[in-house]
Amino acid sequence: MKKTCSEVIAETLVSLQVKYVFGIVGIPVIQVAEAIRDAGIHFVSFRNEQSAAYAATAYAYLTKKPAFCLVVGGPGVIHAMAGVFNANNNRWPLVLLAGSSETSLRHMGAFQEFDQVSFLTPHTKFAARPPSIQLLPSYIQRAYRVSHFGTPGTAYVDLPADLIESSTASEDICIPSPSNILDSPVVNAAEDVLNKVADILIHAKAPLIVVGKGVAYSKAEDAVYNLVEKSGIPFLPTPMGKGCIPETHPLNASAARSSALKSADVVILLGARLNWLLHFGKQPRWSQTVRFIQVDTCAEELGNNTSLGSTFVWADIACFANQLSTLLEKKGYKRSPSVAQYVNSLAAVRKKNEQKALNQLQSSTPLRMNYSLHVMNEVLTLLSKNSSTPVTWVSEGANTMDRSRLLLHVSHARGRLDAGTTSTMGLGMGYSIATALANPNHRVVSVFGDSAFGFSAMEVETAIRNKLNIIIIILNNNGIYHGLDADSYKDLEEKNQLPTTALSVATRYDAICQACGGQGFFVQTEQELKDALTTAWKTNNVSLINVMIDPESKMKLIFNWMQETKKPVKL
Structure with a gap:
């Protein structure tokens, strides 16, 4: 009995317990996608390879498993490169499969001919073309293993048309058991380094724990929560680290962020990088004498932007947190009076800032962005509580993403996805679809700026076709960062x-959703927004709420992540 190449690919993916493959079909990979579907794997067909690749990276982040993306060769690979870049920079595991032209027509100008292995080699951990159908399973399994062992990233397997068209006797195919590569290895912290960390903390006067998205990816939230509880050390979550510890926790320093950064003398970085999001660990945001304890599964990241007096821990974050909790207890660690005073001062700043932010929230016509986000948070938090259905947020945009980070409550780990390390626009709908698939019992609420939505708007049809339950909210200010009102627009x-x-x-972005079979709302007032949210929550389909807000055309553009001190350009 013969077995086709497509069947071999599908059976290999089944052996790896793959549930979803994201991509777009075309020559020569249509039959591969069909075989994947016939094997019981859900092939999620997108409208653009970029969104498909972004979806795969988000699914990998949410599940801590390598995700598969299947595209055509040539331009399909080029479009999917956005996801490769996203996976590598966020340190998430992605396996890209792509068709390519026949090996017999190499260098002859074949259909969509492109030397994809050479092109992808510098951008992946592994890139190869299987030499035969018999070796195909081992190549795919190797790509899977390499993508998530060590520092997560992308692996690539090239599928030339003549390989896809081939077949062989069933007895010639052996798919090895992949049981030992389904989960990535974990590493405990070295005992000498752990003792050093404990001693530093015991003598610290103003310690701080930064909870990065690496905690969420590693699924280390329980261990980190336990560390915070036992140590009594304040914590500061990064945007995608929010929810790993409840935001209502009294040690949450988010509302006192500036004070926490400036006053901390010892900082434990858990799966967080000292990049632009954390001001590179430099003055004036941080103290000149701050000492960093950097904990990461990526050894290459250790020491980046830190001082020579910092401590580096290469370890699984959950293992480290559990080890440190046990060691501090063994050493009889108790919060000193100076640390207690520091914690109280942060609590006072937090209370003051929260009240100040609340006082600034006022209803108006037209609606303003911050107040709209506040209304969304209040309504959806209540609906979530009453139905025991967690909300997972996806946020994309410039102002929209920054402000939603402050105003939307995250109730659980991996409960907020945004543009991430690279601040990438265009990933919103791909992320939303992946999140709905990874968390079918959650309600996905995606908050876009109108500019950001335009990057992936047609994936609304993908979500509707796949019968996903997503609420899309567009904060529409008629522009990028800010827009114009009707009269000013006409005049200019x-x-x-x-x-x-x-x-x-x-x-009318809402009309796009309606045209594709979903539900659309055009909102201009607070009550219309509340009504639309309530109706959308009760609907088992994709809903899009188009919220018209103040264009804020006279507001000066300010980017808080940029350095405040001006330095001469060095070329």
Whole structure:
């Protein structure tokens, strides 16, 4: 009995317990996708390879398992490179499979010919073309293993058309048991380093734990929560680290972020990088004498932007947190009076800042962005509580993402996905679809700026076709960062002086969702927003709420992540 290459690929994926493959079909990979579907794996067919690849990376993050993306060769690979870049920079495991032209037509100008192995080699941990159908299972399994062992990243397997068209006797195919590669190895912290960390903490006067998205990816939230509880050390979550410890926890320093950074003398970085998100660990945001304890599964990251007096721990985050909790207890660690005073001062700043932020929230016409986010948070938090259905947020945009980070409550680990390390636009709908698939019992609520939504708008149809339950909210200010009101737009358009940040006024994004079979709402008032949210929550389909907000055309663009001190350019 013969077995086709497509069947071999599908059976190999089944052996790896793959549930979903993200991608777009075309010549020569259509039959591969069909075989994958016939094997019981859900093939999620997108409208753009970019979104498919982004979805795969998000699914990998949420499940801590390598995710598969299947695309055509040539331009399909180029489009999928956005996901490769995203996976590598966020340290998430991705396996990219792509068709390619026949090996017999190499260098002859074949259909969509592209030397994809050479192209992808510098950008992946493994890139190869299987030499035969018999070796195909081992190549795919190797790609799977390499993508998540060590520092997670991308692996690539090339599928030329003549290989896809081939077949062989069933007895010639052996798919090894992959049981020993399904989970990545974990590493405990070295005892001497652990003792050093404990001693540093015992003598610290203002310690701080930074909870990065590496905690969420590693599924280390329980261990880190236990460490915070036992040590009494304040914590500060990064945007995608939010929810690993409840945001209502009294030691949460988010609302006192500036004070926490400036006053901390010892900082434990758990799966967080000292990049632009944390101001590179430099002054003026941080103290000149701060000591960092950097904990990461990626050894290459250790020491980046830290001082020579810092301590580096290469270990699984959950293992480290559990080890440190046990050691501190063994050493009889108790919070000193100076640490207690520091904690109380942060609590006072937090209370003051929270009240100040609350006082600034006022209803208006047109609606303002911050107040709209506040209303969304209040309504959806109540609906979530009453139905015992967790909300997982996806956020994309410039102002939209930054402000939602402050105003939307995250109730659980991996409960907020955003543009991540690279601040990538275009991933919103791909992330939303992946999140709905990974968490079928959660309600996915995706909050976009109108500009950001445009990058992946047609994936609304993908979500509807796959019968996913997603609420999409667009904060529509008619522009990138800020827009124009109708009168200003008309005046500048007639003068041919529209600013580069301007988008069309009151674009009906809700109509796109309706045209694709979903539910759309056009919202201009607070009550309309509340009603739309309530109706969308009760609907088992994709809903899109198009919220018109103040364009804020006169507001100065300020990027808080940029360095405040001006330095001369060095080329």
